[in-house]
Amino acid sequence: MDRETFNKLAGLTPTGSLVARGFVATLVSLVLVFGTGQLAAQSNREPASDRRAEVGDDPNDPGPFARDISLELKPAAIKAAIRKVADWESLRIADEPSQDWTFATLYLGLLSASKTLKEPHYHDVVMKAATHYGWTLGPRKTHADDQAIGQSYLWLYREASNINRIQPLRTQFDEVMHVSDDEAKPVWWWCDALFMAPPVWSGLAAATHDSKYLDYMDHEWRVTSNLLWDPQEHLFFRDKGYFNKREKNGRKIFWSRGNGWVMGGLVQVLESMRSNDPRRSFYVERLKVMAESVTRLQGDDGLWRPGLLDAADYPYPEVSGSAFFVYALAWGLNHHLLDTRQYGPIVRHGWAGLVSHIYADGRLGCIQPVGAAPGMYNPGASYVFGVGAFLLAGTEVNQWVSDEHNNSSVRSTVAMRHATGREP
Numbered sequence: 001m002d003r004e005t006f007n008k009l010a011g012l013t014p015t016g017s018l019v020a021r022g023f024v025a026t027l028v029s030l031v032l033v034f035g036t037g038q039l040a041a042q043s044n045r046e047p048a049s050d051r052r053a054e055v056g057d058d059p060n061d062p063g064p065f066a067r068d069i070s071l072e073l074k075p076a077a078i079k080a081a082i083r084k085v086a087d088w089e090s091l092r093i094a095d096e097p098s099q100d101w102t103f104a105t106l107y108l109g110l111l112s113a114s115k116t117l118k119e120p121h122y123h124d125v126v127m128k129a130a131t132h133y134g135w136t137l138g139p140r141k142t143h144a145d146d147q148a149i150g151q152s153y154l155w156l157y158r159e160a161s162n163i164n165r166i167q168p169l170r171t172q173f174d175e176v177m178h179v180s181d182d183e184a185k186p187v188w189w190w191c192d193a194l195f196m197a198p199p200v201w202s203g204l205a206a207a208t209h210d211s212k213y214l215d216y217m218d219h220e221w222r223v224t225s226n227l228l229w230d231p232q233e234h235l236f237f238r239d240k241g242y243f244n245k246r247e248k249n250g251r252k253i254f255w256s257r258g259n260g261w262v263m264g265g266l267v268q269v270l271e272s273m274r275s276n277d278p279r280r281s282f283y284v285e286r287l288k289v290m291a292e293s294v295t296r297l298q299g300d301d302g303l304w305r306p307g308l309l310d311a312a313d314y315p316y317p318e319v320s321g322s323a324f325f326v327y328a329l330a331w332g333l334n335h336h337l338l339d340t341r342q343y344g345p346i347v348r349h350g351w352a353g354l355v356s357h358i359y360a361d362g363r364l365g366c367i368q369p370v371g372a373a374p375g376m377y378n379p380g381a382s383y384v385f386g387v388g389a390f391l392l393a394g395t396e397v398n399q400w401v402s403d404e405h406n407n408s409s410v411r412s413t414v415a416m417r418h419a420t421g422r423e424p
Contacts, residue, residue, distance in 0.1 A: 056381070058378050062363055063363075078397055081355045086109075088362025093106070093384065107152040111126055116398055130165070135166070136172075153169055154200065177213075190238060195264050202214055202268075230254070233309070239372070242373065247310035256322065258373075302350045306318040314376075318368050323354055325350065331396045364382050370383070
């Protein structure tokens with residue numbers, strides 16, 4: 001059964017009613033996953049065995065949209081949106097720590113939100129998880145997903161320089177470095193891995209001033225890039241299983257969240273890499289090229305669809321991938337790597353689109369569930385990794401807007417002084 005038929009059954013058409021959404025949409029997702037050969041890929045990505053927390057849900061009726069937040073691109077409005085979503089999510093997961101990659105992304109977003117809002121509660125949620133697990137990574141030592149939580153450990157280490165916060169991570173990575181590469185299957189064989197693991201390796205290099213971790217990261221990143229990068233579309237395939245698969249319109253399948261993972265990981269790597277590192281230019285150039293590609297694919301609502309090259313076949317935008325794009329683009333603006341005139345409007349439009357999917361209780365909707373390719377979901381679907389991406393995006397957008405406001409104020413002051421010889 002093709003996707004159009006499923007859309008009709010589920011009521012998932014742009015103008016149709018959402019009939020029996022919960023059951024049918026779940027059935028759609030399962031059949032699409034198994035029907036496109038994702039079962040094998042999914043079997044390699046089981047979450048951490050001791051994860052107890054709920055990753056997310058896809059309710060039939062998520063309630064009304066929020067009316068107490070604004071789409072305005074002003075610091076107060078941005079912070080209000082961040083707080084509303086962070087409060088809702090942190091309450092849901094506060095007593096359920098996890099080492100899983102899904103939560104690793106959320107924890108990074110909560111730390112970012114805590115810094116932006118000067119709200120210690122979000123920070124405390126992450127600290128509680130870190131101490132619960134004794135600062136250890138997930139059980140699969142070489143698997144990128146189980147290394148992702150190390151990004152939060154490194155953040156917390158930078159706050160206190162307590163070596164106990166990164167010693168288990170360092171010990172494990174020293175062991176992993178001696179595992180031989182398998183040419184038939186790179187250690188980071190799927191594009192999502194470029195968010196999960198490389199920032200931990202580059203961050204550990206910065207924390208310890210030991211370049212061997214950066215050497216390892218750079219080598220493995222390029223191995224994955226050489227395998228999955230499409231030089232025509234300037235996007236990443238999710239994994240090699242998608243080289244010959246096509247969207248309904250005949251174009252290649254490029255997953256928005258998969259490419260969002262890559263861009264989010266890129267800026268995290270650049271964040272911890274020295275400005276004079278000779279390898280840095282490679283990652284800067286890749287960020288710029290991907291930024292140009294995804295900009296052309298932005299929807300009229302400011303967001304991106306699950307399948308980047310066949311937007312018409314997906315009824316809803318995908319918030320997690322879109323949030324990663326906004327995060328990476330705003331980071332590029334803040335670090336003067338991307339041109340404000342070209343990418344400023346993309347970030348503005350994208351942030352407004354993201355905020356428009358916040359519900360009255362703080363739920364962030366339109367997040368595709370765990371998967372390996374473009375899929376179907378209800379408008380209220382919300383998952384922790386998408387919330388994490390939103391909080392990261394909000395932090396960078398807030399920084400950009402604040403800097404723009406401050407720069408504008410300085411320019412006005414200088415102009416007034418020149419015109420009148422007096423301070424305004």
